[in-house]
Amino acid sequence: MEIDVTIKLKQGVADPEGENTKKALNLLGFRTVHDVKMMKTFRLVIESHDEEKARIEVEEMCRKLLANPVIHDYEISVVRAGDR
Amino acid sequence: MEIDVTIKLKQGVADPEGENTKKALNLLGFRTVHDVKMMKTFRLVIESHDEEKARIEVEEMCRKLLANPVIHDYEISVVRAGDR
Numbered sequence: 001m002e003i004d005v006t007i008k009l010k011q012g013v014a015d016p017e018g019e020n021t022k023k024a025l026n027l028l029g030f031r032t033v034h035d036v037k038m039m040k041t042f043r044l045v046i047e048s049h050d051e052e053k054a055r056i057e058v059e060e061m062c063r064k065l066l067a068n069p070v071i072h073d074y075e076i077s078v079v080r081a082g083d084r
Numbered sequence: 085m086e087i088d089v090t091i092k093l094k095q096g097v098a099d100p101e102g103e104n105t106k107k108a109l110n111l112l113g114f115r116t117v118h119d120v121k122m123m124k125t126f127r128l129v130i131e132s133h134d135e136e137k138a139r140i141e142v143e144e145m146c147r148k149l150l151a152n153p154v155i156h157d158y159e160i161s162v163v164r165a166g167d168r
Binding site: 006018021024025028030032033034035036037038039040041042043044045046047048054057060061064065066 | 090102105108109112114116117118119120121122123124125126127128129130131132138141144145148149150
């Protein structure tokens with residue numbers, strides 16, 4: 001089973017990578033770009049046939065390793081065959 | 085309009101960040117994790133009402149700045165209100 005964990009910065013946390021990407025795009029002439037936010041996704045391949053159980057396990061992975069609760073929000077989504 | 089650009093490594097390109105995340109998860113006791121791949125997403129806020137035109141512009145941003153064609157594949161998707 002493939003599960004995507006998307007890690008984004010909480011509202012209000014500075015996002016220098018996004019900010020600089022926006023500046024660079026504007027300098028390249030893309031003046032319609034008003035904001036850029038960065039996100040990171042872990043695509044996990046997990047041996048499990050029980051979606052509910054896998055989700056609970058991935059929640060635990062987020063708390064223990066993947067996300068920093070001070071600055072990050074995370075989203076867990078199961079990858080369906082068509083999403084890949 | 086919000087557009088997500090997802091940058092992933094091409095098949096066969098080494099992904100040390102994903103590899104090390106996998107190792108760390110296994111060491112933490114999550115032994116069902118068989119593989120981890122990293123992806124990066126730029127969420128762009130663009131002033132545009134023409135989806136087709138915006139997509140073409142974002143394609144150009146990918147070629148000029150956001151992706152490295154030697155190692156990256158990219159996907160462009162318009163963010164609908166429900167996806168946020």
